[in-house]
Structures are given as C-alpha cells and as structure tokens.
C-alpha cells in the first residue's frame with residue numbers, strides 16, 4: 001500500500017486531530033474526483049516503521065485515517081490494528097459502496113463508506129450517498145449528520 005501524501009486534518013473525523021494518509025492506486029475513478037492524482041500507484045510504502053516515525057513527529061494526533069487502500073483492504077485492517085496498538089483511534093475512508101462482507105471491524109473506530117457521486121455531493125451535502133459511521137461493539141452507528149451542522 002502506497003501513501004501519496006499526508007496531512008493533519010480536523011474535519012475529516014469529528015472531534016479528532018487526525019493524521020490523514022492519502023493512499024494511492026485508487027481503483028474507483030469516480031467522475032469529478034478532486035484527488036485524481038491518487039489514481040496512479042505513487043508514494044511511499046506504508047510500513048509500521050514509516051508510520052511510527054510520523055506518529056512520533058506528531059504525538060498530539062488522536063486518530064489516524066487511512067484514506068483509500070481499497071485494492072487491499074486486508075492490509076488496511078492490519079494497519080488499523082497496528083495503529084490501535086499505538087494507542088490512537090483509527091478511521092477508514094473507503095470508496096466502496098458497501099463494506100466488504102469479510103472485513104474485520106475490530107481495528108476501526110470510524111468508517112466512511114461510499115464513492116464520490118458528483119450529483120449527490122460529498123459528506124457535507126445532505127443529499128450525499130456517502131455514510132460516516134462510528135464503529136461500536138453493537139455495530140455501526142450512522143453519524144453522517146454531524147457533517148451537516
């Protein structure tokens with residue numbers, strides 16, 4: 001899995017200071033995508049050592065968000081579980097319309113599901129097809145409406 005770039009963000013995951021990792025080689029190619037540079041396989045290989053250096057550089061982050069990685073979501077699971085072991089929360093932004101049935105949920109605190117459909121808009125649009133969930137022991141809790149306030 002390759003990380004094209006990263007940023008510290010405050011809105012992608014509500015109430016968290018998030019290290020967002022933009023994973024390249026996105027398979028979805030949504031029309032109107034604002035990040036089409038992520039369609040090509042570019043960037044650094046995401047290893048625990050690489051990620052540990054970033055976490056050490058930004059110790060104040062509370063969450064790591066994996067933005068993409070849909071070609072190898074079992075690797076996304078492994079990264080999320082590793083991040084949990086470092087004491088940080090995790091989020092996955094996936095362009096899948098539905099979560100894979102065999103996805104292991106225990107490493108995730110938040111998940112955003114859904115491709116970008118230009119006519120419906122992103123998470124900040126009330127007409128969006130995308131959903132943002134809190135992962136709880138009881139299942140997924142839809143908190144998409146937090147983005148509309």
Ligand code: SF4
Nearest residue numbers: 026029030033095116
């Ligand atoms: S999933 Fe995201 S990065 Fe991939 S094409 Fe769609 S909008 Fe772009």
